[in-house]
Amino acid sequence: MTALRVLHQAYLRNGAWGGMEKSLVGFLAATQADAEVENFLIENLRGAAPGMLDALSCLSAPAREVRRWYGLPLPSSPPALRRGHRRSAATKWRVNRVINWNQVGDADPARLAHSLGAAAVYWERGSAWFTQVPRPDPEFATAYDLYLANSEASRQMLRQRWKVQGDIQVCTPALSHRLDAAVPRTLKADRPVRLGFAARLRAFKGGVLAVHALRALVDRGIDAELWVAGEGPDLQAMQAQAEYLGLGSRVRFAGWVASMDDWFGDIDLMLHPALREPYGISCAEALSRGIPVVATRVDGLSEVIEHGVDGLCVTPTLALTAFDALGGDRNDVYPLVYRPERGSIAEPGLPDPEALADAVMQIVGDASRYAAFSAAACATVDGRFSYASHLQRLKSLLRGARARSDAASSPLPTTAPVAKPIR
Numbered sequence: 001m002t003a004l005r006v007l008h009q010a011y012l013r014n015g016a017w018g019g020m021e022k023s024l025v026g027f028l029a030a031t032q033a034d035a036e037v038e039n040f041l042i043e044n045l046r047g048a049a050p051g052m053l054d055a056l057s058c059l060s061a062p063a064r065e066v067r068r069w070y071g072l073p074l075p076s077s078p079p080a081l082r083r084g085h086r087r088s089a090a091t092k093w094r095v096n097r098v099i100n101w102n103q104v105g106d107a108d109p110a111r112l113a114h115s116l117g118a119a120a121v122y123w124e125r126g127s128a129w130f131t132q133v134p135r136p137d138p139e140f141a142t143a144y145d146l147y148l149a150n151s152e153a154s155r156q157m158l159r160q161r162w163k164v165q166g167d168i169q170v171c172t173p174a175l176s177h178r179l180d181a182a183v184p185r186t187l188k189a190d191r192p193v194r195l196g197f198a199a200r201l202r203a204f205k206g207g208v209l210a211v212h213a214l215r216a217l218v219d220r221g222i223d224a225e226l227w228v229a230g231e232g233p234d235l236q237a238m239q240a241q242a243e244y245l246g247l248g249s250r251v252r253f254a255g256w257v258a259s260m261d262d263w264f265g266d267i268d269l270m271l272h273p274a275l276r277e278p279y280g281i282s283c284a285e286a287l288s289r290g291i292p293v294v295a296t297r298v299d300g301l302s303e304v305i306e307h308g309v310d311g312l313c314v315t316p317t318l319a320l321t322a323f324d325a326l327g328g329d330r331n332d333v334y335p336l337v338y339r340p341e342r343g344s345i346a347e348p349g350l351p352d353p354e355a356l357a358d359a360v361m362q363i364v365g366d367a368s369r370y371a372a373f374s375a376a377a378c379a380t381v382d383g384r385f386s387y388a389s390h391l392q393r394l395k396s397l398l399r400g401a402r403a404r405s406d407a408a409s410s411p412l413p414t415t416a417p418v419a420k421p422i423r
Contacts, residue, residue, distance in 0.1 A: 004398050005038045005060075007090050007118075009109045010101035017049040018200070019150075019173065019281050020102045020125040025051055026176030028058040030391055037395065040093045042066050042086050064089050083112070090116055097398055100144070102127045104162065105136030110143035119401035123148040123171075126278040128157035129334045141165055146401040148394075151279045151300030153338040160345050161336060169397055172303070173281055174390035175288055182290040182378040186371055187268060192223040192250075193364050196267035196291070198260070198282045199274075201232030203323075203332035204348075206273035206296065208234070208241045212326055212353035213271065215245040217360060224360075225250045227267055229257040234329070241327040264289045269364060272301065273314070273356055275348045276334045280304045287311070288381050292373035294359045296351045299338050304384075310377040312359040315341050316349030323350060 010024060031037035041056070042064035056063045066082050067074055074081050090098070090112065098113035098120050100106060104127040113120035122144040127133075137143070140162065147168040149155035158164040187193065195214065199205040207228070214226045228238065228251065235253065242251040257263045270286035272295040279300040283293045287304070293311035295301045305311040316339075323330050328350075337348040363373050383389075 001036065002096070003036055003038050004097055004395065005040070005093060005095050006097045006099060006398070007040045007042070007093065007095040007113075008099050008101060009103065009112075010043065011103055012048040012052055013044045013046050015047050015049050017051055019279070021049055021052055022176070023125065023173055024101060025055040025058075026387070027391075027394070028055050030176065030387065032058040038093075040090070040095060042089045061093060083108070087112060087115065090118075096403075097121060097401065099123055099398075101125065104128050104130060105133045105140050107137040107139040107143035110139075110145075113145075114404060117403055119146065119398075119403040120144045121146045121148060121398065121401055123150075124154045124158055124278075125150050126154070128154060128162055129276060129278065129336065131335060145403060146397065148397065151303050153299040153303070153340070154278050156338045156343075157278075157336075157345060171394050171397060172384070172390070173279055173284070174387040175281075175284060175385045176387050182288060182381055184371055184375040184378050185268065185290045186374075187364060187367050192225045193217075193269070193360075194267045195224060195226045195269050195271045195360065196229070196264070196286070197226060197271050198229040198257075198263070198285075199232075199272070201228075201230050201234040201238065203234050203237070203329040204275045204334060205234065205277075206275055206328075206351070207238040208327040209273040209351060209353055209356065210271050211238055211241045211245065211247065211251060213273065213356035213360065214247060214250060216354050216357035218247070218250065220357065220361070222361065222364075224364075225252065226271070227263070228253045229255075229260070229263050231256050234332070237327050237329065244327070260285070264291060267291060268370075269294065269360060270311075271356065271360065272296070273351050273353075274298065274301065275316075275320075275350065276337045277301050283311075284380075284385050287377040288385055290374045290378040292363050292370070292377055294356060294363065297340055298348065299340075302340050306376070306380075310373055310380060312362060314351040314355050314359050316351050317355065318350035318352050320348055320350065326350070326353070 038060035044066050069085050096118045098109050100109035100122045102125040110120035141164045148171050155168045197210045217224045270291050270293040277299045283304045293305050297313035297315045302313045307313045336345050339346045
């Protein structure tokens with residue numbers, strides 16, 4: 001069987017260490033000793049996250065710096081210089097698959113693949129929601145032999161917003177670390193119920209909504225706390241709302257957490273009232289540890305949570321205009337999301353904090369019900385979030401991708417778009 005000789009193309013120079021970067025690193029590590037897969041990389045590595053740089057040792061050949069050619073600097077203009085450098089390296093490596101990791105609107109990797117006679121694959125990891133995509137390539141919607149989406153929501157964003165006409169297959173993320181058998185949890189009678197919120201603290205993650213949901217629970221006589229893991233620009237807004245609502249020490253801000261295992265071990269329920277979430281790997285992390293989840297029914301979250309079994313999804317009922325009064329920043333919210341209850345993309349809405357509190361009470365209000373939700377969450381470990389199953393499906397999809405017979409005639413362009421998230 002011919003090995004998959006994969007050239008990975010990804011935007012790595014902003015120091016980001018999120019779901020896309022971790023997935024790439026996980027794939028490199030998982031296939032390092034796999035005779036069926038060889039991995040190659042030639043990118044601008046200046047500013048790449050430490051975790052990404054550490055993973056370069058997993059490549060089948062030393063990573064190339066696209067900005068340098070035999071020690072000499074290669075300027076970004078004219079673009080043909082770096083494109084030629086990348087094609088030369090890919091030719092030497094005998095690449096037969098090129099994966100564009102999450103650079104929406106960019107057809108350049110597909111042209112490179114086809115010039116080599118290789119199959120071109122685009123993998124959507126959340127950039128289909130981005131608003132700042134300068135010069136989106138009109139050929140993006142048809143350029144790739146295979147489009148991968150990390151959720152049905154991502155597939156719908158590619159189809160409905162980006163008008164992708166090609167084959168789109170869903171390949172959901174998985175937990176690449178070793179998952180021990182989770183033990184069903186029980187509520188502790190000698191302390192408050194601990195709600196967990198873990199995210200990069202941005203307004204669209206819904207942190208202020210979690211604070212308001214806690215206030216609603218306390219008003220109903222529920223002894224509860226909110227434990228927050230993460231850093232980001234929305235921290236001050238969350239702190240201000242906690243103070244304004246008189247929650248005091250009931251909201252604990254841990255900042256960056258070195259050991260999420262310990263943090264997850266201290267919470268009873270994951271609360272994730274996001275306004276946009278392509279998949280929701282933090283919710284999968286919680287479920288894999290037997291922690292029930294309450295989250296917004298938006299984008300890919302309802303694909304992670306089995307509603308009424310291991311968690312509850314709350315449908316947004318408030319207009320985005322209500323965000324200001326709750327302490328949120330509408331300028332840090334993506335303008336379009338996938339609304340599963342409608343089956344279409346639309347402006348995001350807000351889950352009502354009172355409805356979030358209702359959902360939390362449905363789970364923690366009865367000890368036996370909580371135990372049942374926790375047991376169901378434990379059962380997901382070897383199923384939906386198995387990395388072995390994910391890797392097997394991904395390899396099968398990559399092997400099934402076929403280069404176009406006439407693709408070698410596709411010229412390489414002189415410009416290329418770069419997708420960036422909203423600021």
